[in-house]
Amino acid sequence: MNILAIETATPVCAIALRSANSEVVRVLDEDRRHTEVLAAGVAMLLEESGLRARDLDRVVVDVGPGLFTGLRVGIATAIGLAEGVGCASVEVTSLELLAHGAHGRGARGRLVSCVDGRRGEIFVQSFELSDAVLALDAPVVRTARDVVIEWATNGVGVTFTGDGVQRYVKDFSAVPNGTILDETVPSLKAALELGAHRAPSSTITPVYLREADAVANFSTRSRQ
Amino acid sequence: MSVVLGIETSCDETAAAVVDQDLHVHSSVIESSIDQHRAFGGVVPELAGRAHVATIGPVVRRALLEAGLDPHAPAIDAIAVTSGPGLIGSLLVGLSAAKGYALAWGVPFVGINHLEGHLFAPLLEQSDLEWPLLTLLVSGGHTMIVLQKGPGEHEVLGETIDDAAGEAYDKVARWLGLGYPGGPEIDHLAQSGDPSALRLPVSMTGTDLDFSFSGLKTAVVRATEKHTEVEVGDVAASFQAAVAEQVLRKLRTALERHEVRGIALAGGVAANSALRKGVSDLASEFGVICHLPSMAMCTDNAAMIAAAGLHRFRTSGASDLTLAARPNWQLSEVS
Ligand SMILES: [Zn+2]
Numbered sequence: 001m002n003i004l005a006i007e008t009a010t011p012v013c014a015i016a017l018r019s020a021n022s023e024v025v026r027v028l029d030e031d032r033r034h035t036e037v038l039a040a041g042v043a044m045l046l047e048e049s050g051l052r053a054r055d056l057d058r059v060v061v062d063v064g065p066g067l068f069t070g071l072r073v074g075i076a077t078a079i080g081l082a083e084g085v086g087c088a089s090v091e092v093t094s095l096e097l098l099a100h101g102a103h104g105r106g107a108r109g110r111l112v113s114c115v116d117g118r119r120g121e122i123f124v125q126s127f128e129l130s131d132a133v134l135a136l137d138a139p140v141v142r143t144a145r146d147v148v149i150e151w152a153t154n155g156v157g158v159t160f161t162g163d164g165v166q167r168y169v170k171d172f173s174a175v176p177n178g179t180i181l182d183e184t185v186p187s188l189k190a191a192l193e194l195g196a197h198r199a200p201s202s203t204i205t206p207v208y209l210r211e212a213d214a215v216a217n218f219s220t221r222s223r224q
Numbered sequence: 225m226s227v228v229l230g231i232e233t234s235c236d237e238t239a240a241a242v243v244d245q246d247l248h249v250h251s252s253v254i255e256s257s258i259d260q261h262r263a264f265g266g267v268v269p270e271l272a273g274r275a276h277v278a279t280i281g282p283v284v285r286r287a288l289l290e291a292g293l294d295p296h297a298p299a300i301d302a303i304a305v306t307s308g309p310g311l312i313g314s315l316l317v318g319l320s321a322a323k324g325y326a327l328a329w330g331v332p333f334v335g336i337n338h339l340e341g342h343l344f345a346p347l348l349e350q351s352d353l354e355w356p357l358l359t360l361l362v363s364g365g366h367t368m369i370v371l372q373k374g375p376g377e378h379e380v381l382g383e384t385i386d387d388a389a390g391e392a393y394d395k396v397a398r399w400l401g402l403g404y405p406g407g408p409e410i411d412h413l414a415q416s417g418d419p420s421a422l423r424l425p426v427s428m429t430g431t432d433l434d435f436s437f438s439g440l441k442t443a444v445v446r447a448t449e450k451h452t453e454v455e456v457g458d459v460a461a462s463f464q465a466a467v468a469e470q471v472l473r474k475l476r477t478a479l480e481r482h483e484v485r486g487i488a489l490a491g492g493v494a495a496n497s498a499l500r501k502g503v504s505d506l507a508s509e510f511g512v513i514c515h516l517p518s519m520a521m522c523t524d525n526a527a528m529i530a531a532a533g534l535h536r537f538r539t540s541g542a543s544d545l546t547l548a549a550r551p552n553w554q555l556s557e558v559s
Binding site: 033035036037038039040042043046052053054068069072073074075076077078079080081082083084085086203204205206208212213215 | 268274276277280281284285297312313316317318319320324326327328544545546547549
């Protein structure tokens with residue numbers, strides 16, 4: 001099975017390709033110029049692997065949560081590719097990719113994935129890592145401060161990972177029973193692995209977790 | 225180059241169309257997210273971007289199917305996509321998807337200037353248009369007079385220095401407590417109103433061809449505060465008359481200065497009845513061919529992008545996969 005994975009939820013744009021005899025992960029950009037590098041990077045990776053786009057069996061895409069603009073570039077490109085080729089598309093989330101990445105690096109027990117959402121907020125989800133990776137709750141958006149206070153006061157041993165941790169690393173370092181796993185990019189290897197086994201979805205839907213600003217402001221205003 | 229798929233997502237319309245080299249439109253699909261924006265009195269960029277993500281796949285698919293093409297291996301030669309100007313979060317959806325489709329099908333793509341797309345719209349409906357052609361492009365985002373010496377050879381003679389005409393309609397409609405978008409509402413009310421009920425200034429009466437509409441909006445606010453007894457239909461009619469007078473006065477000056485064979489009206493505000501009548505009268509007076517677009521061709525659509533794409537492929541060639549969106553791309557920078 002030939003699988004392409006696309007990752008654009010954070011300032012890093014990365015892709016990965018698994019074919020019968022190889023698996024390549026490539027970081028294309030670390031500065032939010034996703035639209036300029038993504039399609040050209042995919043074309044180059046396919047060529048290097050001796051594949052054409054129509055040889056793809058699956059396109060796996062990180063649907064977030066993450067930075068809206070980058071996500072839209074990755075998701076729209078995935079839609080064009082998968083719809084155009086007529087192959088399956090598979091959704092994975094940034095937070096589960098971080099958890100699977102941490103699991104692959106040997107982390108066990110309680111883990112909290114954190115993706116930077118800017119404006120003092122992070123997208124978070126907790127997992128229990130044993131032989132498997134089990135999500136304990138649904139992804140939510142919270143202030144970094146709230147997350148730090150929760151874990152600093154509940155006494156449970158925990159590992160934090162993701163660019164949301166790096167952004168507020170001083171706060172997260174202060175959690176007495178916490179450990180920081182230094183990883184900012186959702187795992188592309190995990191995207192290929194999950195993408196190979198998960199049921200395809202008929203539409204690709206981003207996980208935003210936040211309303212558009214105008215809608216949020218509007219509801220606040222109408223309530224007053 | 226024979227058959228082109230056009231994709232347009234610069235504002236709130238997600239559109240795809242299939243057009244051939246004879247500018248025959250095989251399909252043209254448009255999905256608008258306008259209903260989501262009504263409550264806010266204007267297009268909310270983040271909502272528009274989200275709507276494009278949800279609709280781009282189905283819209284392209286429908287355009288291909290309606291043109292009798294296989295959505296997974298369509299017999300098209302290229303893709304033309306709007307890469308500017310417009311809302312960045314909206315442009316990126318169409319541009320990224322276009323690159324994905326181009327990769328999937330192994331066809332080239334070209335980034336098209338949305339305004340140049342509007343200039344090609346008349347050619348899709350009227351094959352007897354002759355150059356040079358004067359086009360009045362009026363929409364929610366733009367107001368300009370363009371002189372075209374041939375397809376793709378354009379010179380902007382004048383444009384708005386502040387609000388676009390459509391924007392002025394929206395602002396006045398909001399002030400009057402009417403719905404969004406304001407153009408159709410005001411145009412409808414104006415039909416039964418008295419255009420001389422309010423004395424509104426006609427801006428930019430000088431000889432240059434630029435426009436200005438922000439002062440007119442302020443004048444409507446002042447006049448209606450002072451004359452509260454004036455009916456809303458009369459306000460609408462007075463405002464519409466003042467807009468038309470400014471626009472048509474500029475168009476007349478352009479016609480006096482430039483020897484042309486035809487005039488065309490393009491853009492969303494081209495649906496406005498006062499402008500349609502005025503432009504048509506001017507064409508008769510100057511003895512030139514007049515093109516008034518159908519209502520479907522006034523709104524943003526992808527057929528016009530495909531038409532511009534057919535031209536750009538011949539003259540400028542394909543774009544690179546690294547092409548970035550240009551939210552502020554001026555028509556004068558197109559080459
Ligand atoms: Zn337009």
